[in-house]
Amino acid sequence: MKNKLRIIGGDWRSRQLSFVDAPGLRPTPARVRETVFNWLRYEISGKQCLDLYSGSGALGFEAASRGAKSVIQVENNIQACRSLKDNIVALSATQIKTVQSDVLRYLAGDAQVFDVVFLDPPFGLSLVIQTCQLLEQNAWLAKHAKIYVETERHFDFFGMPENWRLLKSKSAGEVGYHLFERAEV
Template structure:
């Protein structure tokens, strides 16, 4: 006969795992879906780009992205990718490794009827490498800050970006001109906001 403690333990083990709790929300700051709320799942390392940084980024880029091909490499909440789509980008590919976040992104895109958004599941660096050379007008790189993905992502992005295109890099430190030059990139803009360093990069030369 099971003790009360054993019964409680068995009952707990039989319960399905609880879904990931929400950790708040962010809002799209511009374009046709301005003020639309995006849920932020409770995931390790998930860190949505702050509103102020997103607003500054799209002031740098301009508010009309008509005709642009964009890739949000580590999409997470989709805040960056949906900002680009909201401003009229022709196509925004959102890549994310976490299946739960992929499902969430697809749900948001369906709710917005965002025909210019396509959600992919997979490795971020591999997703960049699948792009034709010089095909992307904007690559959005915001990997987990504790990862080793920064350099390989930048190396791949330097090949995928169009001659007149941009690479957005969000990182826990500032990348120097010398480091970027070794990757064939140059810094166009830089902003520090709290612990975030936002870089807008272009192909060197």
């Protein structure tokens, strides 16, 4: 596998992870991850995290490296799941669990409450709004959960849950990245 990325902070800082080359899989760039985890610096340690459309696992592994109590990675692609599981073994990352499933099907199942959610779906498939609505409607989120959403640069957030407040938003190249906070309904 030629595809590699480095964890940029925490216990596994500088450790290298391998991932597969799969359609729609584009790991969050290191400089974007650095900004996101600066935004979340006080929100990760000891928290329950959900990494949807996990792909390379960059966001979930970064959260675990920075002290997340648990991370659930949800990914549909079988080869990507194999890579995620191989990286879990390589890091002895007992706090990370990988679930091979379609994200929308997973969110239709029995809910578990998460403090932080990473949402980075393949671009161009119109999955962001529907995924955010399922997170809210099906009770997957803690009272003041933080939700990181990575989108195309010029994304229209019409239809997002009304009780979510945008805290931060930036762009890098063709990628927009945004941090929301859930207010209790």
